[in-house]
Amino acid sequence: MPPHDTIRAVEWKDNHLILLDQRKLPHxxxxxxxxxxxxxAEAIRNMVVRGAPAIGIAAAYGLLMAARxxxxxxPHDWRARLQPDIEVLAAARPTxxxxxxxxxxxxxxxDEHDADPIHTLMAVAQQIHQADIEANHRMALLGSELIKPTHGVLTHCNTGSLATGGYGTALGVIRAxxxxxxxxxxxxxxxxxxxQGSRLTAWELMRDKIPTQLICEGAAAHLMKLGKISWVIVGADRVAANGDVANKIGTYSLAVLARFHGVRFMVVAPTSTIDLETVSGEQIPLEERSADEILNVNQQRIAAPQVGAWNPAFDVTPGKLVDILVTEKGIVLRPDTEKLSTLMQS
Known part of the structure; x- marks a missing residue:
């Protein structure tokens, strides 16, 4: 592996899938x-594995195991028997x-190569996995070219090797x-x-010896006001046809803050994340998770008794707040419907 690239969270070995349990990190x-x-599907749903590219890779291997x-x-009606497993995997995370x-x-x-179905599925799953790693390295090179020597960048959630096949999307750019x-x-x-930032991103960056400081979400505006950062660099779970970006809750507020403070906002995502069938961010299904995740930390309640909580897992950043979208196919300035359509046809 190249420097600053030492982690693989999703692996296929012999006849089964191996996942680094991200719920246990960093301890x-x-x-x-x-x-x-x-x-x-249970591992995806319970966030053993997380991050859009890694979820896709895990699902591909899950389908392979189901088909086998x-x-x-x-042997005579195996394809029909596969449908329940497909539905279970598809429903694991909606966004x-x-x-x-x-x-x-x-x-x-x-459908195209059914003579040896298991061999076909194995080849495609491994291709999806390897292509993601290669795409990450390509995006890292493209994105890093846009960054002039600066003292700091800000990132949100986890977009590194833990969220992908390896190297990372936004963290790939940061690594490069x-x-x-x-x-x-x-x-x-x-x-x-x-x-995910304190448990996962900090763990990844410290392990790869990249200087990192954690901040609370509420400190981001002050950090920008002090002129400490030049870029906010994030990933995406889905990009709508018009350039709207669904990502971990809190991304939208960072984009608003960045625009106000003159900080540039970069989204790094493979083209597999771009959904031209979804016209805008308003059509993206946004997962809401259990209130317990807000009310408790490490199974210890931190909230007042009887209080409830609202826990959306994602928000949508309007495309007009995105300065740069970096994909493995190229860079899109201020993404919109026309630009993304052209990109996907290239």
Missing amino acids: AEHYLQLYSAEDT KAFKQY AVNLHWALQRMLKAL AYGEGKIEQVYADETRPWW
Whole structure:
């Protein structure tokens, strides 16, 4: 692996899927061995694996395991028996479009090459996995070229090797820019209530020896006012046809703050995240999770008794607040419907 790239959270070994359990980080590196679509869907739903690209990769391997089981047990009608597993995987997380993209790509390959279905699905799943890693490195190079030597950048949630096949989207750009001596300091939002910034992003960057400081979400405006950062760099779970971006809750507020303070806002996402069938962000389904995630930390209640909580997991940033969209196919300035349509046809 190149410098500042030491982590792989999703792996395929022999006949099963191996996932680094991100719920245990940063205190323990515990790997789960999964052998079925049901277990894979549960791991996606419970955030053992998270991040749109990583979810898509895991789902592809989950479908592979389901097909292998169905083909072995029901050789004459195995395809029909596969449908419940497809539905379980598709329903695991509704916002991340990569999950559905990966399943559709697997099924399309199956329709086109059904002579040896298991071999076909294995090849496609591994191709999805490897292509994501390659796309991350391509996006890292494109994005880092836009960054002039600066003292700091701010990122939100986790967009690194833990959220992808490897290297990362937004963190891939940060890794590449740091390696080129362009970044002195990374600021990472804690990203409440699941703490992906403090538990995961900080763990990744410290492990790769990249200087990092955590901030509370509420400190971002003050940090920008002090002139400490030049870029906000984030990933995406879905990009609508008009350039609206669904990402971890709190991304929208960062975009608004960045525009007010003259800080540039970069979204880094593979084209598998771009959903031209979704006209705008208003049509993106936004997952809401249990209130317990806000009311408790490590199973210890921190909120007042009887108080409730609203826990949307994502928000939508209007495309007009995005200065740069970086994909493996190229860079889009101020993404809109026309520009994204042209990109996807290239």
